[in-house]
Amino acid sequence: MASRVTTSEEERTTTDFRCVRCGFPVKTLYIQYSPGNIRLVKCGNCKAVADGYIECEVMILILDLILHKPKAYRHVFYNMFSKETVNFESLLWKLVLVYGMLDIYKMWVLSTNEKEYTMPASFTSFLLEFGKMLTGVMFANLIFISVLFCCTRKLLSSATIFHGWKHMLFVVVVSSYFKLFVLAMMVWEFPSSVIVIIDVFVLSSNTVALKVITNSVMSRSLLVCALAHGLKCFTSRSKAFGLQS
Numbered sequence: 001m002a003s004r005v006t007t008s009e010e011e012r013t014t015t016d017f018r019c020v021r022c023g024f025p026v027k028t029l030y031i032q033y034s035p036g037n038i039r040l041v042k043c044g045n046c047k048a049v050a051d052g053y054i055e056c057e058v059m060i061l062i063l064d065l066i067l068h069k070p071k072a073y074r075h076v077f078y079n080m081f082s083k084e085t086v087n088f089e090s091l092l093w094k095l096v097l098v099y100g101m102l103d104i105y106k107m108w109v110l111s112t113n114e115k116e117y118t119m120p121a122s123f124t125s126f127l128l129e130f131g132k133m134l135t136g137v138m139f140a141n142l143i144f145i146s147v148l149f150c151c152t153r154k155l156l157s158s159a160t161i162f163h164g165w166k167h168m169l170f171v172v173v174v175s176s177y178f179k180l181f182v183l184a185m186m187v188w189e190f191p192s193s194v195i196v197i198i199d200v201f202v203l204s205s206n207t208v209a210l211k212v213i214t215n216s217v218m219s220r221s222l223l224v225c226a227l228a229h230g231l232k233c234f235t236s237r238s239k240a241f242g243l244q245s
Helices: 011-015 058-066 070-079 087-110 121-154 167-172 177-186 193-213 218-244
Strands: 030-034 036-042
Touching: 030 058, 030 070, 058 070, 070 167, 070 193, 087 121, 087 177, 087 193, 087 218, 121 218, 167 193, 177 193, 193 218
Parallel strands: none
Antiparallel strands: 030 036
């Protein structure tokens, strides 16, 4: 029976892997003849090796992610993890928790900018201040993911491949890996302007990830991400400045 060469909705749901160059669905990434002896499968669409990252060092993948190469993002989102070996929900919520704490730290840095920080007079005051920051971060991120999800559905033509808000959240969280650089601010002293640089990199990474997942043009993906990030940034800074007063 002849193999199909279309990217129908049925293929999208039954095929786990993608070619990192063109995004075409592939049945498998390699054929293993014996332990340590594999042959990489070629894409039926572009005729190139479907995923060369299988034989590459991790550092090459990390560098390509930093350079925002779409093929690196396709490898991460489609080919890197196996559903049988990775608990995606557990990974998702762990990353959400880590990024949430980093966002709280960013808000604390902004709220103490240009003034000397003094510890709250009591533990109750500390809990109250932490609660305000936590509420602000949760509200800002809720606005962010809601705007991103709605705008993706409305403005990006291929957004129907998303299977709910958890899928969207997973793509956004994984592509926000630049937030981890905030950890360096906890060890070494940096000006608060570094937060803006980190946010710009997160924005650009989210844009590439959205373009890869939805197969949309870069300008539309940038518009959606910029709108979501802009509203989140405005909300976060409003809360941070409110804590200063």
